[in-house]
Amino acid sequence: MSFAMNRSSLIGAAVALLVVQTAAPNALSATTDPAISNIKVEVSTNTLVIEGRRLYDSDQCVIRNLGSSFPSATMEGSGQIAILISLHVYSATANEILATFPDGLPASNLPAGAYTVTLAYSNLKITGTVEVGRTYLLFPFVVYTEGLDTGIAISNVTADPFGHTTMSGTCTFTWYSSTTAPPGILGGGGYGDTSPIAAGRVSSFTASVNLPSGYVGYGIAVCPFKAQGAAFVSDLGMRNLAFSVPAIAASSASDLPWLR
Numbered sequence: 001m002s003f004a005m006n007r008s009s010l011i012g013a014a015v016a017l018l019v020v021q022t023a024a025p026n027a028l029s030a031t032t033d034p035a036i037s038n039i040k041v042e043v044s045t046n047t048l049v050i051e052g053r054r055l056y057d058s059d060q061c062v063i064r065n066l067g068s069s070f071p072s073a074t075m076e077g078s079g080q081i082a083i084l085i086s087l088h089v090y091s092a093t094a095n096e097i098l099a100t101f102p103d104g105l106p107a108s109n110l111p112a113g114a115y116t117v118t119l120a121y122s123n124l125k126i127t128g129t130v131e132v133g134r135t136y137l138l139f140p141f142v143v144y145t146e147g148l149d150t151g152i153a154i155s156n157v158t159a160d161p162f163g164h165t166t167m168s169g170t171c172t173f174t175w176y177s178s179t180t181a182p183p184g185i186l187g188g189g190g191y192g193d194t195s196p197i198a199a200g201r202v203s204s205f206t207a208s209v210n211l212p213s214g215y216v217g218y219g220i221a222v223c224p225f226k227a228q229g230a231a232f233v234s235d236l237g238m239r240n241l242a243f244s245v246p247a248i249a250a251s252s253a254s255d256l257p258w259l260r
Contacts, residue, residue, distance in 0.1 A: 033053075033054060034052065034053065034054045034055055034119070034124075034126050035052050035053050035054070035126065036050060036051070036052040036055070036117070036119065036126055036127070036128035037051050037052045037053065037128075038050075038051040038052075038128075038255075039051070039117050039128045039129065039130040040130060040252075041107045041110070041130060041132050042107070043106075043107045043108045043164070045100075046100050046101050046106050046107050046108070047098055047099065047100055047101075047107070048097075048098070048099045048100075048101065048107070048117075048130075049096065049097075049098055050096065050097040050098075050099075050117065050119065050128070051095065051096050052095065052096075052126075052128075053094065053095060054094050055092070055093070055094055055095065055096070055097055055119065088100045088102075097119075107132075108164055108165045109165050110132045110133065111132070111133070112132055112133025112134055112167060112169070112224040112225060113131070113132060113133070113134070113224070114129060114130075114131050114132075114134075115129065115130050115131070115132060116128070116129055117129070117130055129254070130252075131251065131252050131253065131254075133167055133224060133225060133226065134222060134223065134224055134225075134251065134252075135222070135223045135225065135226055135227040135228075135249055135250070135251060136220065136221070136222055136249070136250040136251070136252075136253060136256060137154065137171075137220065137221040137222075137223065137227060137228075137229040137247045137248070137249055137250075138218065138219075138220055138247065138248040138250075138256075138258050139152060139218055139219045139220070139221070139229065139231050139245065139247050140218050140245065140248065140258070141218060141231070141233065141245045142175075142177075142207055142211070142215065142216075142217060142218055142219050142231065142245075143207065143215065143216050143233060144207035144208050144211050144212075144213060144214070144215045144216075145213065145214045145215060145216055147235050147236055148233060148234070148235055148241070149206055149207055149208045149233070149234065149235075149236070150206065150207040150231055150232065150233050150245070151204060151205075151206050151207075151231065151232045151233075151234075152204060152205055152206075152207070152219075152229065152230075152231045153202055153203070153204035153229065153230050153231075154171055154186060154197065154202065154203055154204070154221060154223065154227050154228070154229045155201075155202045155227060155228050155229070156168065156197045156198060156199050156200065156201055156202075156223075156225050156226075156227055157200075157226050157227060157228055158199040158200075158225050158226050159199035159200030166199035166200075167199060167224065167225035167226070168196040168197060168198045168199055168225060169196050169197065169223065169224035169225055170185050170186060170187045170188075170193075170194060170195075170196055170197065170223075170224075171185070171186040171197065171203075171221045171222060171223040171227070172184070172185055172186075172221065172222050173185070173186060173191075173219050173220070173221050174219065174220050174222075175211065175215075175217060175218075175219045176217050176218050176219070176220075177215050177216055177217025177218075178216070178217070179211075179212055179214045179215045179216070179217070180212070181211050181212055181215060181217075184210065186203050186205065186221065187203065188201060188203055189203075190203060190204070190205050191205035191209070191210045192210070197223075197225075199225070227249070228247070228249060229247035229249070230244065230245075230246070230247055231244065231245040231246075231247060232244050232245070233245060
């Protein structure tokens with residue numbers, strides 16, 4: 001059974017299982033102790049990059065969406081289906097495999113989320129993980145105590161004049177301090193709102209409205225889109241003290257710059 005889906009039907013669609021096959025797969029025997037060390041999707045070059053040791057070429061790459069928050073694609077009354085596409089492998093060495101996504105489903109249109117990548121050889125499979133479209137933001141100093149307050153803002157920067165695919169969603173916050181604060185959601189209408197932050201929009205809040213008095217610590221936000229953030233600390237009315245606190249951004253939970 002074969003089927004075709006046009007590009008517009010795939011944009012923003014949830015893919016329960018996305019199988020990416022090489023255009024000309026080679027049935028290779030397993031190499032000795034192959035391993036994947038890092039995987040990334042380079043949207044600017046439409047490339048899947050798999051790094052490791054003793055990789056050589058592989059029969060196929062399987063990218064499986066781990067999330068369950070997206071609707072299923074269906075065809076002919078079936079349930080969740082696999083979308084098969086050809087992936088052009090243009091470089092394969094022992095340490096790196098480079099492959100391009102087709103024009104019909106470019107990397108920029110992959111739904112945000114965590115994916116597993118499997119390299120399948122003739123007699124074994126090895127797997128790794130890659131994250132697409134997410135942003136991790138560390139706000140390293142957040143305070144609401146003794147007359148000080150913190151303002152936090154997050155921008156959804158997926159809208160631009162360069163043709164990138166726009167995304168939207170809510171950001172989840174986790175707080176760390178000796179003063180307990182529950183996790184929260186930042187939506188388009190502010191902290192606690194569940195409506196999405198649209199592309200090209202900014203959402204903000206203050207610690208004094210949403211965190212307990214005496215809070216001194218930091219916060220981490222996870223957004224399902226490319227984002228940038230900023231924080232600002234001041235006393236009441238900014239009469240005696242005011243300073244900015246840069247947010248640190250990362251695109252993968254496995255490669256956080258503040259833990260290097």
